[in-house]
Amino acid sequence: MALLSIRDLSVKQGETLALDGLNLAINEGELVALIGHNGAGKSTLMKTMMGLLDFSKGEIVLKNYNLSEDPLNYKRRVVYIPEQPFLLTELTVYQHFQLYIDSYQRDEQVLTPVIEHYLQQFEIQDKRDAFPLSLSKGMRQKVQLICGLLIDADLLIIDEPFIGLDVYAQRTLVNVLTDKKACGQTILLTTHQFDQLDTIMDRYVMLHEGKVIEEGSDYQLDALKRRFD
Numbered sequence: 643m644a645l646l647s648i649r650d651l652s653v654k655q656g657e658t659l660a661l662d663g664l665n666l667a668i669n670e671g672e673l674v675a676l677i678g679h680n681g682a683g684k685s686t687l688m689k690t691m692m693g694l695l696d697f698s699k700g701e702i703v704l705k706n707y708n709l710s711e712d713p714l715n716y717k718r719r720v721v722y723i724p725e726q727p728f729l730l731t732e733l734t735v736y737q738h739f740q741l742y743i744d745s746y747q748r749d750e751q752v753l754t755p756v757i758e759h760y761l762q763q764f765e766i767q768d769k770r771d772a773f774p775l776s777l778s779k780g781m782r783q784k785v786q787l788i789c790g791l792l793i794d795a796d797l798l799i800i801d802e803p804f805i806g807l808d809v810y811a812q813r814t815l816v817n818v819l820t821d822k823k824a825c826g827q828t829i830l831l832t833t834h835q836f837d838q839l840d841t842i843m844d845r846y847v848m849l850h851e852g853k854v855i856e857e858g859s860d861y862q863l864d865a866l867k868r869r870f871d
């Protein structure tokens with residue numbers, strides 16, 4: 643049985659039918675890249691999976707938890723890292739980590755060394771007491787990433803993880819995702835940067851006008867890259 647099943651999902655964004663009867667299944671431990679041209683429906687799908695957008699038709703089920711029927715149990719098993727960092731001006735970097743840990747009911751003591759590890763890895767160890775307004779765009783992106791990476795949820799969803807990161811941070815993130823995958827983490831991400839995915843992706847799913855139009859393995863990635871060039 644798939645870890646996540648999405649069946650016949652339709653979502654409107656304003657007057658646009660952004661998702662149109664979409665079906666998708668993701669197995670435990672898979673890293674799936676959601677791809678497609680601008681406006682294909684990738685972000686809409688991710689936001690809907692997090693319960694941030696209503697859907698008019700279909701269902702989303704993670705394990706046995708149906709998003710519509712049991713949103714609390716569903717949502718505490720999913721972590722979403724948005725493309726645009728969403729940080730609170732009144733909280734320091736470290737307080738964001740504490741807020742995340744608290745909201746997912748994890749143990750801060752257990753995660754303290756993990757926070758330190760990520761602060762070092764992403765080279766923002768001197769920013770722990772800084773407020774978001776004093777951070778660069780890339781630094782804010784790193785803070786948002788660390789918040790999500792701290793939580794070992796059943797499903798990690800990342801919207802455009804590489805945008806805004808320098809090459810070192812991009813490489814660090816690929817290493818972190820590789821480690822997480824080796825530990826059995828299931829990951830769904832969107833990207834336009836296929837080169838980053840060569841070593842970590844199991845499968846791509848291509849959206850077009852709110853539908854899945856193609857799926858393939860990492861072996862087919864080269865042909866795909868040529869089509870997108």
Ligand SMILES: Nc1ncnc2c1ncn2[C@@H]1O[C@H](COP(=O)(O)OP(=O)(O)OP(=O)(O)O)[C@@H](O)[C@H]1O
Nearest residue numbers: 655656657658660679680681682683684685686687
């Ligand atoms: N807030 C909104 N109001 C109205 N229409 C929207 C809104 N957000 C998205 N849409 C429309 O929904 C469709 C899907 O957009 P979505 O942002 O999901 O695409 P995407 O695949 O994530 O694109 P990109 O690669 O540019 O991020 C598009 O036709 C878009 O114009």
